[in-house]
Amino acid sequence: MSVSAMLLVFIKTILVVSVFLIHVMYVQYFERKVIGHMQSRMGPMRVGWHGLLQPIADSIKLFFKEDIIPSAADRPIFYIAPIIGVIAGVSSVAVIPLWENFSIANLNVGILYILALSSIASYSVILGGWASNSKYSFLGGLRSSAQVISYEIAMGLSLVGVMMMAGSANLNDIVKAQANGWFIVPQIIAFVVFFISALAETNRVPFDLPEAETELVSGFATEYSGMRWALFFMAEYAGMFVMSGLAATCFLGGWSGPQIPFMGTMSGLIWFLMKLYMFIFIYFWIRATLPRYRYDQLMGLGWKIFIPLALLNIVITGLVKIL
Amino acid sequence: MPCTQRKLTTGILMNEMKHSPNNNGSRLATKEFTLNMGPQHPATHGVLRLVLDLDGETIVKCTPYVGYLHRGVEKLSENRNYLQILPLTDRLDYISSMSNNIGYCVAVEKLFGIELPERTEYIRTIVSELSRIANHLLWLATHALDIGAMTVFLYCFREREKILDLFERLCGARLTVSYPRIGGLKNDADARWLEDVLAFTDEFPGRVGQYETLINKNRIWLRRTKGVGVISAEDAINWGLSGPTLRGSGVPYDVRTVTQYGMYHKVKWKICTGKNGDIYDRYRVRMDEFHQSNSIIRQCIEQISEGPIMADAPKFTLPPKDRVLSDMEHLIHHFVLITKGPQTAPEGELYVPTEVPKGELGFFFVSDGTGKPYRMRIRSPSFVHVAALPRLCEGELLADIIANIGSIDIVLGECDR
Numbered sequence: 134m135s136v137s138a139m140l141l142v143f144i145k146t147i148l149v150v151s152v153f154l155i156h157v158m159y160v161q162y163f164e165r166k167v168i169g170h171m172q173s174r175m176g177p178m179r180v181g182w183h184g185l186l187q188p189i190a191d192s193i194k195l196f197f198k199e200d201i202i203p204s205a206a207d208r209p210i211f212y213i214a215p216i217i218g219v220i221a222g223v224s225s226v227a228v229i230p231l232w233e234n235f236s237i238a239n240l241n242v243g244i245l246y247i248l249a250l251s252s253i254a255s256y257s258v259i260l261g262g263w264a265s266n267s268k269y270s271f272l273g274g275l276r277s278s279a280q281v282i283s284y285e286i287a288m289g290l291s292l293v294g295v296m297m298m299a300g301s302a303n304l305n306d307i308v309k310a311q312a313n314g315w316f317i318v319p320q321i322i323a324f325v326v327f328f329i330s331a332l333a334e335t336n337r338v339p340f341d342l343p344e345a346e347t348e349l350v351s352g353f354a355t356e357y358s359g360m361r362w363a364l365f366f367m368a369e370y371a372g373m374f375v376m377s378g379l380a381a382t383c384f385l386g387g388w389s390g391p392q393i394p395f396m397g398t399m400s401g402l403i404w405f406l407m408k409l410y411m412f413i414f415i416y417f418w419i420r421a422t423l424p425r426y427r428y429d430q431l432m433g434l435g436w437k438i439f440i441p442l443a444l445l446n447i448v449i450t451g452l453v454k455i456l
Numbered sequence: 457m458p459c460t461q462r463k464l465t466t467g468i469l470m471n472e473m474k475h476s477p478n479n480n481g482s483r484l485a486t487k488e489f490t491l492n493m494g495p496q497h498p499a500t501h502g503v504l505r506l507v508l509d510l511d512g513e514t515i516v517k518c519t520p521y522v523g524y525l526h527r528g529v530e531k532l533s534e535n536r537n538y539l540q541i542l543p544l545t546d547r548l549d550y551i552s553s554m555s556n557n558i559g560y561c562v563a564v565e566k567l568f569g570i571e572l573p574e575r576t577e578y579i580r581t582i583v584s585e586l587s588r589i590a591n592h593l594l595w596l597a598t599h600a601l602d603i604g605a606m607t608v609f610l611y612c613f614r615e616r617e618k619i620l621d622l623f624e625r626l627c628g629a630r631l632t633v634s635y636p637r638i639g640g641l642k643n644d645a646d647a648r649w650l651e652d653v654l655a656f657t658d659e660f661p662g663r664v665g666q667y668e669t670l671i672n673k674n675r676i677w678l679r680r681t682k683g684v685g686v687i688s689a690e691d692a693i694n695w696g697l698s699g700p701t702l703r704g705s706g707v708p709y710d711v712r713t714v715t716q717y718g719m720y721h722k723v724k725w726k727i728c729t730g731k732n733g734d735i736y737d738r739y740r741v742r743m744d745e746f747h748q749s750n751s752i753i754r755q756c757i758e759q760i761s762e763g764p765i766m767a768d769a770p771k772f773t774l775p776p777k778d779r780v781l782s783d784m785e786h787l788i789h790h791f792v793l794i795t796k797g798p799q800t801a802p803e804g805e806l807y808v809p810t811e812v813p814k815g816e817l818g819f820f821f822v823s824d825g826t827g828k829p830y831r832m833r834i835r836s837p838s839f840v841h842v843a844a845l846p847r848l849c850e851g852e853l854l855a856d857i858i859a860n861i862g863s864i865d866i867v868l869g870e871c872d873r
Contacts, residue, residue, distance in 0.1 A: 168606075171607060172606070172607050172610040172611070173610065173611065173614060174610060268489070268491050268492075269491075272491075272513070272854070276513075338604060338606075339604065339676055341604070342855075350497065350498060420606070421606065421607050422605075422607065422670070423604070423605065423674065423676055424600065424603040424604040424605040424671065424674065424676045424677050424680060425603060425604025425676070425680075425855075426676055426679075426680075427679070427680055427853060427855045427856070428513050428853060428854070428855060429513075429853060430679055430680075
């Protein structure tokens with residue numbers, strides 16, 4: 134690889150990551166507004182016009198907060214845990230095609246890469262829960278590891294159908310394979326399994342058991358404060374973006390869509406973001422609507438329903454391909 | 457649930473093996489994980505402390521510790537006359553202080569044999585049913601939040617706010633109202649207030665419908681609540697449960713039909729009961745009580761007529777102000793009542809229960825003939841319900857304990873007194 138090519142990748146990375154982090158910051162403003170209006174209240178209103186500067190105020194507050202580490206904590210692991218989460222979340226963006234032929238790394242195994250990183254992200258929760266040396270955090274960490282094992286399988290299997298249809302694990306190729314129709318139609322079972330597993334994977338309602346506020350008092354994050362807690366928070370939202378991006382790419386045709394006039398190649402980006410934010414909105418909508426699953430019910434749902442469904446989907450896809 | 461039962465017995469077995477001398481470590485001994493929940497915990501509804509022994513996520517043993525909010529209300533009452541005790545009862549179940557006040561006043565009125573004017577009884581019935589609605593709203597809000605449904609929480613608070621506004625307009629206070637007086641009320645309810653209550657009852661059933669659309673048929677809600685925390689009717693009676701918690705098990709017992717107070721005999725209403733005694737049935741009973749209370753309020757407002765609000769009970773009610781300013785006897789009466797309170801009382805013992813939103817609130821007086829109770833005992837529903845908690849939770853999962861605490865509707869101010 135030449136120096137100029139490396140420099141190009143470097144610039145691309147910086148650009149995408151900084152834009153991505155701003156999105157992560159503002160998506161929580163979006164969430165608070167959406168849920169607020171669903172709950173007949175206003176959401177943030179005080180900082181800036183309609184609370185637009187709220188995320189910035191929050192970041193400043195979190196940044197300057199005292200960094201409290203419990204005396205019984207396992208320090209090195211306690212330090213590393215939130216960082217693992219953020220790194221895994223942000224690096225996943227590298228392979229998602231934002232518009233035609235644009236992704237930081239055009240990997241042949243893009244889907245596998247994302248699945249691998251999302252498994253690594255769960256280490257941050259498990260290690261964070263373990264290192265805090267608090268019983269609530271410990272239970273949160275345990276729940277998280279069980280949850281990740283159960284739902285990772287279902288999620289991976291649901292994407293197998295997509296890979297079989299596209300004949301590739303490269304996300305760019307998957308988008309191109311959907312030129313004649315989005316995969317959500319033939320792969321509807323896979324889509325449902327994937328979306329629900331993604332909720333579980335990112336610890337969102339109704340599967341937010343690792344941080345169940347009312348049972349485990351924020352679970353794995355109980356002992357974290359200030360910037361370290363903010364990193365966990367960022368990791369969760371980054372995970373949401375990645376999962377929504379993956380859903381948009383694999384099932385809704387990613388950046389493909391009719392050309393928007395005067396937009397050139399940016400037309401693809403706009404389509405992609407619209408699809409992505411639709412999923413994010415659904416995440417919020419679900420959070421405002423549903424109660425939380427119980428631990429054993431969550432496991433039952435994963436192992437008894439989603440994994441068999443995903444396997445069935447693979448069989449059906451295979452049969453259709455052969456015929 | 458055969459599965460959890462089995463888990464429970466293995467837990468006990470392993471415990472025994474651990475202690476038996478013959479076990480030479482051939483098997484890995486397991487140890488329960490002790491989790492201290494509370495007194496500061498978002499889901500224990502106050503300062504309840506539970507010490508849980510967990511086997512994985514299954515609760516092997518649950519021990520509630522109460523008393524963090526003990527203020528000695530019963531003891532304090534022994535040094536106060538009957539008039540002065542009233543504000544203390546606000547702080548029992550601070551969520552529905554109106555019902556506590558009325559319960560206390562009814563008990564004292566029964567002790568002194570005071571007959572209330574009709575209008576007072578109607579207004580008391582209206583406010584105690586409003587208080588029941590407010591309490592059940594707060595219950596539903598927190599119960600749903602505990603199970604994870606966040607939106608219901610805010611919807612319920614919206615309506616509760618309206619009831620508190622109504623209370624504020626009626627008597628000036630929102631939470632600790634002290635509105636009823638022994639032998640009457642602090643002040644009359646004006647016609648506009650009654651109109652606004654009527655307007656509230658017009659829109660309220662629709663609001664209940666809103667909450668129900670959010671959770672009634674929600675699969676997750678049903679799975680979290682159906683068949684969980686089951687109390688059989690027999691157990692419920694034996695454990696002394698009362699209120700919606702008892703009625704959820706299918707026992708049609710309501711103190712409003714037993715103790716003669718308020719205007720409950722003049723209006724049409726029915727006792728709501730459940731069938732299976734699980735969390736869902738207790739939830740349903742309270743949701744049905746919204747409609748019953750709403751209808752009681754409407755009927756009361758239709759039937760209410762003008763009239764005096766204070767009973768003819770010189771021991772407790774102040775003489776009319778114009779008489780106080782013009783003649784000596786009334787001035788002395790006023791002065792003595794304000795500075796010293798009642799000086800004598802009928803001797804004897806008396807227990808008077810009333811139906812507060814959480815169950816049966818009873819006041820037991822031992823009177824030695826002076827103006828102060830020799831002993832006042834408060835039978836609070838929350839205390840009895842907390843005692844039933846371990847039996848509800850043992851063998852179930854950690855998440856169920858939250859749902860169970862919500863479903864028995866406790867408030868620690870009343871439990872610890």
